[in-house]
Amino acid sequence: MSKNILEMRNISKVFGDVVANKHINLSVSYGQIHAIVGENGAGKTTLMNILYGLYAPTTGDLIYKDEILQNMTPALAVKKGIGMVHQHFMLIPPLTVYENIILGAEPTIKKTGVLDKKRALEKIKEMSRKYSLDIDPLALVENLSVGEQQRVEILKVLYRSAELIILDEPTAVLTPQEVDKLFEILKLMRNDGKTIILITHKLKEVLAISGEITVIRRGEVITSLETKELNKTKAPENELANYMVGRPVLLRVKKTEAKPGNDVMRLKNLTVNDNRGIKKVDNVSFNVASGEIVGIAGVDGNGQTELIEAMTGLRPPIEGELSINGKNMTFTTSREFFDAGAAHIPEDRHKHGLILEMQNNDNFILGKQWLSPYQTAGFLNYRAINKMSDELIKNYDIRPDTYKVKARNLSGGNQQKLIVAREMTRQPKFLIASQPTRGVDIGAIEFIHKKIVAARDGGCGVLLVSAELSEILSLSDRILIMFDGKIVKEFVNKGITEKEIGVYMMGSGA
Numbered sequence: 001m002s003k004n005i006l007e008m009r010n011i012s013k014v015f016g017d018v019v020a021n022k023h024i025n026l027s028v029s030y031g032q033i034h035a036i037v038g039e040n041g042a043g044k045t046t047l048m049n050i051l052y053g054l055y056a057p058t059t060g061d062l063i064y065k066d067e068i069l070q071n072m073t074p075a076l077a078v079k080k081g082i083g084m085v086h087q088h089f090m091l092i093p094p095l096t097v098y099e100n101i102i103l104g105a106e107p108t109i110k111k112t113g114v115l116d117k118k119r120a121l122e123k124i125k126e127m128s129r130k131y132s133l134d135i136d137p138l139a140l141v142e143n144l145s146v147g148e149q150q151r152v153e154i155l156k157v158l159y160r161s162a163e164l165i166i167l168d169e170p171t172a173v174l175t176p177q178e179v180d181k182l183f184e185i186l187k188l189m190r191n192d193g194k195t196i197i198l199i200t201h202k203l204k205e206v207l208a209i210s211g212e213i214t215v216i217r218r219g220e221v222i223t224s225l226e227t228k229e230l231n232k233t234k235a236p237e238n239e240l241a242n243y244m245v246g247r248p249v250l251l252r253v254k255k256t257e258a259k260p261g262n263d264v265m266r267l268k269n270l271t272v273n274d275n276r277g278i279k280k281v282d283n284v285s286f287n288v289a290s291g292e293i294v295g296i297a298g299v300d301g302n303g304q305t306e307l308i309e310a311m312t313g314l315r316p317p318i319e320g321e322l323s324i325n326g327k328n329m330t331f332t333t334s335r336e337f338f339d340a341g342a343a344h345i346p347e348d349r350h351k352h353g354l355i356l357e358m359q360n361n362d363n364f365i366l367g368k369q370w371l372s373p374y375q376t377a378g379f380l381n382y383r384a385i386n387k388m389s390d391e392l393i394k395n396y397d398i399r400p401d402t403y404k405v406k407a408r409n410l411s412g413g414n415q416q417k418l419i420v421a422r423e424m425t426r427q428p429k430f431l432i433a434s435q436p437t438r439g440v441d442i443g444a445i446e447f448i449h450k451k452i453v454a455a456r457d458g459g460c461g462v463l464l465v466s467a468e469l470s471e472i473l474s475l476s477d478r479i480l481i482m483f484d485g486k487i488v489k490e491f492v493n494k495g496i497t498e499k500e501i502g503v504y505m506m507g508s509g510a
Contacts, residue, residue: 012060040441085156097140132181132184203237266322313333313335313336354366360398
């Protein structure tokens, strides 16, 4: 019997003219936490989608437990003991926890064929105790925190007796405390004989939790190594980043002390409801000056989304006052928001940032299509549009390097760089950057952070909303903590730690 639970041999995947994976060889040992790291568009998720049966490889073999797997499908993957927790959770919010977990694998009473709810609940409670996945099986998923929803996803794959579990960016929206809890769970699973493949761009986490690491760059394996050996080097994070990007990477952006000027945004007593009429932003007031970055930290779901939607004209507020560059913008539209000299990097790039079926060149001019030189006498001027698109693709290293590809066919990180490029070319006086590097690789994070700091140094006032505390600490001059719709704490960013911020994010310090 092989020491490896999985071997992927000579795996290639081609989409049209794009080579996503190129002759990849990957070995994963039994009972290990194996991290797969690389830039956005490197081919990590594509490779795992092949393993899970969502894509068929163009060439190559999958060998799982010494068996060659052919014609893979997700159903066959589950049958063989392979489970996958996707970056975007696959849960049905109106259903309960236990209903989501058993969906598609419902236990029934043999004589009647009726759902055996008692047996399902007992099994879920047993797994919850075994792996410290504390959750109420009768709770509605729509009422759970992000961290709790992730536990449901993990219980789903464990319920189906998965032995090899793929986790795609599992800590993207968790607080430091929730990350620590997740790592305890992963160690329990590993100690119980489970094998875990972890896709992440967070280098500290890779070095803290994994036993093996494979680095993929531009669709090819660059190196595979043992984490303990990498941790013996002088600067393991820098070493790993260098493997990923192919050059030295600045892990924390360098910036001078802020020199705030006049306020470019003033918000007073803003109250906002969600789509169900529930108050999500409760009497919030703060200002942003030119030449400073104000960071809002908080666990997703505490009103940040509704706050930004109200400020950018996407949601009407209940009450309050908003001014941008001296103009009253309380009940603004998105066009008026841009016309006031503002720009917006939205948290949901698919919903509010891009039109996925449009090509890159059309996405570059969204919100600017009525401006010269992009239109002449009411008609789009594609000569000017395409010239600008070529420049931005080159300057922001967007891959593939053509404006003719649809936005849907870009990786998440390259979609994000497209949006950042478009918004920065507005040369805004006030910028809202909401989750600007979510799901983005280390090289692109460095690039986007430099652009945000350059905007600040050029006199722009920046409101940064992020669930990434390292990002908040790296970029912000002032930090506001948002919990349950309120600003519960303000810090000047000098000597503050992630743990201190995390306490207020969970409501414990409020």
